[in-house]
Amino acid sequence: MQVVRIDPFFKRLFAVVAIGIGLWLIYLLIPVILPFLTAFILAYLLNPIVARLARIMPRWLSILIVYTAIILGFGVLLWWLLPTLWTQIESAWKYFPRLVEWYNSDIRVWVNDNSRFNLPVLESQIVSDTLVEYLNKNYNVADAQSFLMYIMNSGLTVINNTGLVVLVPILTFYFLFNWNERLQTWKAALPATSSKKIIEIARDCDKALMAFIKGQLLVMILLGVVYAVQLQLIGLELGLIIGMVAGIASFVPYLGFGIGFIAAMIAGLFQFGMDWLQLGLIAGAFMVGQAVEGYILQPLLLGDKIGLSPLWVIFAVLAGASLLGFVGMLIALPVSAIINVLFRHAYAAYQNTDWYKGRKQYKLFE
Structure with a gap:
């Protein structure tokens, strides 16, 4: 019986086509x-x-x-x-006339006196009518x-x-x-020669992820409390909701600080106007929150559980945002924790090679 041998090129081509079709089906x-x-x-x-x-x-x-x-x-x-x-949303809605008044009495006067611009006077009713007209024109609400x-x-x-x-x-x-039954099925499907190492890597990834998730949840809750208590003590009417949102958003590094700081400063401008003492207290509250997060909460609750330096944390978040947007920012650190575990095992395997130990000489360049 004659054995038909398939050209290796066609084998590789078939594999590439099969992978491409599989990825396309997954996308659909x-x-x-x-x-x-x-x-x-x-x-x-x-x-x-x-x-x-x-x-x-x-x-x-x-x-x-x-x-x-x-x-x-x-x-x-x-x-x-x-x-x-609901109470704080009602308070926020009342800030709109204050914003218009602040613009007319402070911003407009200062710009007109110190520049060549001549800003017009705004009225709340005119702004509301303009907004309704914009919606009617662009979204066919009428x-x-x-x-x-x-x-x-x-x-x-x-x-x-x-x-x-x-x-x-x-x-x-x-x-x-x-x-449990599904885990046993997956274990039974592993190749016998590599199953022990694969299970060890999977367990290390599981430990890193669970430690990170538990620590991060505690950081989010405690940081939200720190922000909310400070803003409430300052007297910011929206302080509770802003503090809670900032704490929840801190799951993504630096996002909670950015969202909370901007929202609190805007709310402070609406409520206190150009009161530099109150605005300075709000800014100071977020500086204190960042210090508490960076020097107390994260070292105690997260520590070195994911084994990433601050530089790698920033790089991971930016890379995730660049690749997948907001979702990428959310999954950046958990994925980085898994990659870090895989890298540690790969580096340990590399240290056991003859090349690393110098038992064999490899010529990279002839």
Whole structure:
């Protein structure tokens, strides 16, 4: 029987084409894959809690208890937050006339007296009418048919998003329920010669990610409290919500500080006008927050858990933002933690090579 040998070139070409088709199919299926990916990430985050509860009760019951605790927690948070948020939004809405008055009495006078510009006087009603006219002109709000189509499209979007909101918890439940069996299946699929090392690397990545997530959550909560308490003591009416948002946004390095500082300064200008003492206190509050985060919270709660220097942290965030935008900034540090673990294992393997130990001489250039 004659054996037909395929040219290596065609083998490589077939592999490249197959990979290309696979990537193209994945790209087309991104809307379908995203809910499953989101559910898997949520299951990974919730599994440690579910696993502890599953020691004393059935696993399905532990999952339901975790779900109930999350729903009750969000309910209590909204019950406490929404009235406060509504009050502060009303206060923010009242700042608009103050902004117009500050512009007319301070900014306009100063610019007209110290430059060649002659800024006009603004009135709140004129600004509101201008805004409505802009919306009518650019978004066809006055066109009833266009407005109805916009409402219908928005309704379809809401229905789709609601479907995802319902689908993700269901998928998360199934991931959690069969988590251990799925892990055993994946372990059994590993090649016998490399399974021990692969499992070791996976465990190191898991430890780095969990340590980072737990520490980062504590940093976010405590930093939000630090910002909110300081701004409330200063007397900033929007201090509570700005402090909380700054704390949550601190999951991305320097983003929470930037958003909180800009929002607090704008709110301070609306509320206090050009009161340099109050504005200086607001700026000082964020300087204190940065010092607390950099010298107390992160060293104590995160420390060297991800093993990255400040330079690499900044580079990772900027690289993530450049590649994937805001999502890239969110995942930059967790991905960097995994890459750091992989690099450590690769470097350890390199140190065991004959080339590193000098047992063999390799000529790079003839």
